[in-house]
Structure formats: C-alpha cells, structure tokens
Amino acid sequence: MLPYREWSTDTKFFYWGFVVLIGLLIVGAVNAAMGAEPALHPTFQAMIDATNAERRARGYAPLVADPQLQAMAEKWGKHMATTWRFEHSNYPVAENIAAGQRTVPEAMASWMKSSGHRANILGGYSRIGCAAYKMGGKCYWVQCFK
Numbered sequence: 001m002l003p004y005r006e007w008s009t010d011t012k013f014f015y016w017g018f019v020v021l022i023g024l025l026i027v028g029a030v031n032a033a034m035g036a037e038p039a040l041h042p043t044f045q046a047m048i049d050a051t052n053a054e055r056r057a058r059g060y061a062p063l064v065a066d067p068q069l070q071a072m073a074e075k076w077g078k079h080m081a082t083t084w085r086f087e088h089s090n091y092p093v094a095e096n097i098a099a100g101q102r103t104v105p106e107a108m109a110s111w112m113k114s115s116g117h118r119a120n121i122l123g124g125y126s127r128i129g130c131a132a133y134k135m136g137g138k139c140y141w142v143q144c145f146k
Contacts, residue, residue, distance in 0.1 A: 040065060044073075046104045047130040051121055051143065054112060060122055069093065069129025069144040080140040081133035094120045094145040100138055107132070107141040120145050 040048070045065075052062040076089045076097075086099045096117045101107040111117035125145040132141045 040070070043104065043132050044070070044130045047107070047132065047141070047143065048128055050104050050108045051128060051130070054108065054121055058122060061126070063125060063128040063145070066127035066129055066146065069127055069146055070131070071129065073129040073131035073142040073144045076144075077131035077133040077140050077142040080142070081135035081138075084135070084138075086140070091144065094123065094125065096120050096141075096143040096145075098141040101141060102139060104132075107139075111143075 039045075048063065048065055055062060072089070072091050072093065076091070076095075079089075080086060080097070080099070086097065088095055088097060096111050098107045098110055098117075101110055111121060120143070123145065127146045129144040130142065132139055134140075
C-alpha cells in the first residue's frame with residue numbers, strides 16, 4: 001500500500017488547471033474534426049448583425065459570414081491599423097472601409113449615409129466578412145462582400 005500524501009494547494013491548483021487545459025484541447029480537437037467554425041469576435045459579429053438589420057429593414061435577405069471574406073477583412077483591417085494608411089485593398093470583392101468611428105453603430109451610420117457604401121450593404125451579395133482594428137486610439141473598419 002502506498003503511503004498517504006497530502007496535496008498542497010499549489011499542487012491541487014496545477015492538477016486541476018492541467019485537467020481543464022486537456023479538456024479544452026479535446027473540445028477544440030473535436031470541433032475541428034467536425035468542421036465547426038470558430039466563433040467570430042463579438043465586434044465582427046455585431047457588424048454582421050447590424051448589416052443584416054439594415055438589409056432586413058428593407059426586405060433583403062441576410063448575408064452569411066464567409067471565412068475567406070472574413071480573413072480578407074481581418075488582414076486588410078490589420079494592415080490599415082498598423083500602417084496608418086486608409087485605403088481600399090485590391091481584393092476582388094466589394095468593400096467598405098471606414099476610420100475613426102468608435103463603435104459599430106457609428107461605422108454603420110457613416111456607411112449608410114454614403115450612397116456607394118449603402119449600395120454595398122444593400123447589394124445583391126450573399127456573403128460577408130467584417131473586421132475592426134484599433135491602433136493609437138483610431139479604429140479602422142472593413143466589410144468585404146461577395
């Protein structure tokens with residue numbers, strides 16, 4: 001028979017932390033194996049929801065989040081934020097960009113006031129990717145449509 005050994009608080013913390021970590025890794029592996037898409041950042045999802053609210057209010061079908069468009073939007077938003085350059089990408093998609101707005105409602109309001117941006121939001125697209133990056137107190141917003 002093994003001698004009884006009392007676990008210290010540190011050992012218990014390490015053990016349960018390890019158990020939780022292994023559990024999270026297993027859940028992540030199962031989701032990946034089943035093809036589950038990772039959840040979008042809440043700001044990105046809020047932008048998709050706001051875009052679809054504008055479309056629904058006018059009788060248009062909602063847009064579906066697209067992983068490729070999402071990757072494009074995130075890459076371009078990060079580029080604009082890290083280079084401090086406000087410019088359109090050369091991606092083969094319809095694109096809305098904005099800078100300086102602090103929230104999703106502010107970005108959406110400025111796009112809806114612009115005929116070109118509004119045309120993209122309400123256009124005949126079925127898929128969307130969105131991103132927002134903040135650098136130096138300024139937020140850069142991107143929407144990609146296809």
